[in-house]
Amino acid sequence: MISISVTALVFGVVFLAELPDKTALAGLVLGTRYRASYVFAGVAAAFVVHVVLAVAAGSALSLLPQRLVHGVTGALFLGGALMLLLQKDDEDEEEIRKPRDQSFWRVAGAGFMLILVAEFGDLTQIMTANLAARYDDPVSVGVGAVLGLWAVAGLGIVGGRALMKRVPLKLITRIAALLMLGLGVWSLYETIAG
DSSP: OOOHHHHHHHHHHHHHHHTTSHHHHHHHHHHHHSOHHHHHHHHHHHHHHHHHHHHHHHHHHTTSOHHHHHHHHHHHHHHHHHHHHHOOOOOOOOOOOOOSSOOHHHHHHHHHHHHHHHHTTOHHHHHHHHHHHHHOOHHHHHHHHHHHHHHHHHHHHHHHHHHHHHSOHHHHHHHHHHHHHHHHHHHHHHHHHO
16 A cells, blocks of 8 residues: 555655756756657656665665664765755756667667666665655655656656746755755654654
């Protein structure tokens, strides 16, 4: 059974944390050069692999004593919040190699490989593992994370430039950091009170 509240929380945290990431910009660049549906297919598949790995790692963590898990996840959330708050504004876009042709497999493959490599060990993957350990509900966490990542990818591919013109990147980053800070403090509180 899927918990709507866990799924919604994970969606929100992952969505806000991923918005300022270079992955959204990479999706934007690929989406401006190639057919958006082909790019999204590759990016979406890579995010599924990314989340399955994170949820598996988080589920393994959930086998440890709850107080230890709350303490570790709290510290990791606080570290993630600190990373977001201290992150420098980086306007550089990575150069993306153009596939030789515009076929589905070439474009989707380029999107898949770009995201798979760029996201491995990324903050959102670590957060997803933390959330899977925290809530011990791998399906709800996985669905929320995948939907959050897909939403950001879709926005990046289809309308990223318009969003970034209307919503300052710094504001999005600060909101994501505050959410992670709140989750970290809550987890540490549960460790102490537990």
